[in-house]
Amino acid sequence: MTETSTGIVELWPTPLYIADQAEQTSREEVVEMNAQLHDLILKAEARDEGAFNFGMIGAQKSSIDLLRWEHPAVHWLRSRLLSAVRDLSHDTLGGQAETATSYPIQAEGWAVVYHEGASHKQHTHHDSVWSGTYYVATGGVDAGAGHLQLLDPRPGAIARSASPGVGSVRPFPGLLVVFPSWLPHSVKATLSATGEPRIGVAFNVTYDLEPTA
Template sequence: MTATRQLPVMLTTWQTPIYQAGLADPDAPDGGALARKMIGQLRDLILDAEGRDNAAHTFGVIGAQKSSMDILKWDHPAVEWLRSQIREAASAMTRDTLAEHTATVEAEYGLIAEAWAVVYRSGGSHRLHTHHDSIYSGTIYIECGGVSSSSGNLQLFDPRPAAIARGVTPGVLSIQPRPGLLVCFPSWLPHSVQATQHTSGLRICIAFNASYEQNGGQQ
């Protein structure tokens, strides 16, 4: 019997897709006008609900408060718009990962998602963490008070200690928030939030988790 040697397979590994969409930027569709309107309405909804939210908590954050995780169940046009942006981000991440298999996955599985608001006040920050029980996580920025090139930024950390030790990677990607910026990344990616400046103004974002469930889901 003659053995047939298989052709070598080259794999490109450890690449991490990170989705970014400037929904309210001037070069966005309609100049970002719709996004700015929806973001303003979401801000009002979040602040109106903050004092009444019995499920709000401060786990993992300093100088900030997280809302309950039911924002996507609110009945409001701005929330429907938010749901559509999360769907688009998740679909883009899936296309990047699965390419031609994306349509099959989205036909057989429904996207499920949850979201919650985080309101940061003077000096507020979020400790390093990952998310569980989801495929993608992300955030959309509503208001960006106390943010600068060195404060209030989202920090995404390379999960490979050896790569950091050898200087192959800088170890952290820092993303400066701006209203309407949506960022989505794999849920296993460690991330944190730098402390905001000790000035007036709120840093408000809506964080989310998204995953797929066979035979349909919430989204």
Template structure:
């Protein structure tokens, strides 16, 4: 007589959301040059471009990552490093077969005092992200200017079913990347002394079977 065996109960983390975060210690000199380039470009704009969904958040042209400058080349390299890490986490061994397209778009955003960005997604891209050049002044007690990553599960509004909002502090030289479909927002900055300056980016890739 054979005794049937049953698998032990398990709890598995299904559909985890990969979040990339890195701080680059060599960033200071590059950040000075990037801030200078961005502010010059915005000053040359005939009309200020307000970021859609943003409150007093000013946007540069979307070709910043094509500019010919050593600081931009440095930034592009780190963005592709983030994309490689994210693709490997999301696709495993299949990541080596990915065909990466050139960075679709990258743009600078400057936030003055009180500027913020409403919840939104970058639904048409594979990976979205931000690189902080100058966080402005911050008060960690109020989360000013923090990037907030929102729980993507529709039912997570129920009590105790969500781990809550993930808050990431803007720090000079910090890069954050996440799936383009992840809902996120930016808290209002409290900076009164200088602008908060960052570069946002979208990267798309295709994988075997047409995954994008």
């Protein structure tokens, strides 16, 4: 907005990237990569059981080095995440995007396995620019279960009942969602009539602004 703008303008919009990776690559590729990630993540869950579950109810996190695991499916996922971040940065920053994306990208990721009834409390991600989730499997999802919830970050708007309310994203395998790390979000309790868990890869991305020696 400039000093000469008149009328109704939109201040501080919140960008949200949502993309079915099958439309970016192919359905066959996504199914194959998800099958490999599924096995890797469940093995990690068994290995790390009980070690990483802060903020979650009935769910289990892996260690945060997932994006550094040496496996073709992990390499594929990392490339999809970084491609989405570059697209989102260019869309958000316009002419400044080239400067921002010229810095090395630092990314960390971890798997989250949600079993029947599991959920994640409202939270934000600190010390990063973009955060998000890639869905490997979603178990049971309906209108009242398993959705990613995005909350209005403006306390004043909520207090004055001027907020449009909670944004909801219904997950499916192959869906990639990216948003600013400061955006409050949560996960509704998971429904799994088949007993299959919901499996996602959460991640943080930032830029290395330190000058190289």
